[in-house]
Amino acid sequence: MKLELGIIKISDIQFAAESKVEGSTLYVNKDEVKALILEDETFASCELDIARPGESVRIAPVKDVIEPRVKVSGEGGVFPGWMAKVKTVGSGRTNVLKGAAVVTTGKIVGFQEGIIDMCGEGAQYTPFSQLNNLVLCLEPVEGTLQHAYEKAVRLAGLKTATYLGKLAKDIEAEEIRTYETPSITEGIKLYPDLPRVGYVLMLQSQGLLHDTYVYGVDAKQSLTTMIYPTETMDGAIISGNCVSACDKNTTYHHLNNPVIEDLYARHGKDLNFVGVIITNENVYLADKERSSDWSAKLCEYLGLDGAIISQEGFGNPDTDLIMNCKKIEAKGVKTVIITDEYAGQDGASQSLADADIAANACVTGGNANTVIHLPKMDKVIGHIEYVDKIAGGWSGSLQEDGSIIAELQVITGATNEMGFNKFSAR
């Protein structure tokens, strides 16, 4: 399967009378987007705002970040199962508005965290401070239940990203990036001497506000399965996860998975990137056993020499991570795990809630308990008043001058377990 990504660089977003992409500016007709979102009667109101790199702006609580993309050629459409039919994606050409994102915010539950600062210390910890963000502030009609609100916000984000993506459908991109995965047998013939490496992508799937969807299917109801890496670039996997800001995989992460990017960069050179195995992180131990058995079985079936395993979240998923690692290693397949740490504010405590001797090659996304100081911003988009109630905050976190002292875990994407961040350790 072969996919070309047409990279259309966006360096600014402006509100305007007509939505269009001109040069590197994305112009957005505010009223049109609002009308589109308010078609959903779940919402009482929808406010749009723009947050650009370097501005004194704080966005919170961030639910999801989504990159606008559009299918130019090839089967299916971006975000299959949601914004397009379930037809298999991942081939042909897709245009990407690189440098732009849709950020959704809404107080679905009171303790929801997720801060993006566009400047200052906090901006260094989140990749999303480097993007031009169209922010949707979505308020539900009174009496809306959390389940319904979450779904509506999720869909509003996808809808808006799809609307923006379509503006770039007929643009001839100057930069084309090509990704190709041969069939298993072709791969063996092409690279008989290279180690066969797979990627086990663990998807958060515990329940309300902890979900991920694949082609519209709730991942908790799926068996471990396989996916072409390019399918993820067309939005086959989307996030429905609202908690654990620092180590959740937003839809943006799934579209731009750095493990997939790096494995492709080395594919055919020093390794043969065979494919992606997607598995879930359920609450029940029997589900964990079944899913990790299947991960290991598929690694064996594909004749892998090595596997990279990435996690999403903390605590319960640590057990899935270690089960996957142990069982895959037991099949004779070398593993590297990617996780993050909750090692205490001094970094001295045990980092994971589970461990095993087989997990002897580990990449960390950083210590989520690290204490940071976020200066006051001139403008806040969303709600910040509960910062002392969220996981990375405590009483007095929100200072009188508007600055925040909290743990790194409040920042969206700060310790991402796909490695889409700058933190690590040696």
Next chain:
Amino acid sequence: MIILTNNPDVMKTMTERDVRFVDGTYRDVLIKARDLVHQGHQLLSHPLMGSLKPNETPYRTVALSDSGGPLDTDSLLLIENAIETFDKFAKVTRPDRGVNTPQEMLADFRLIDLSLIQSMEVNE
């Protein structure tokens, strides 16, 4: 299946199940679960389910097998690790767990806890 909980919403909602209310803290639920593990019950749900940190939500629900058998060492390791993790969080961060928390937020914590323990029903 035995369901141990300190979440009144689980008690009220999952009436078809053998729900045993623990009048105490998140940690008390873990300790009670460990007692049952020592009596031979197996853990069925992960004691640290959810991405809410142990020093964040005051509610906890754990599912265990009905009948006791020989000690299940996997369950014992898991529950001991969970207690250790709980204590680590209680020590190093935000000791005011559940205190001064607005009622509305407590209701959200109860809802998440209930929803996660109910997630088994989709695959049952």
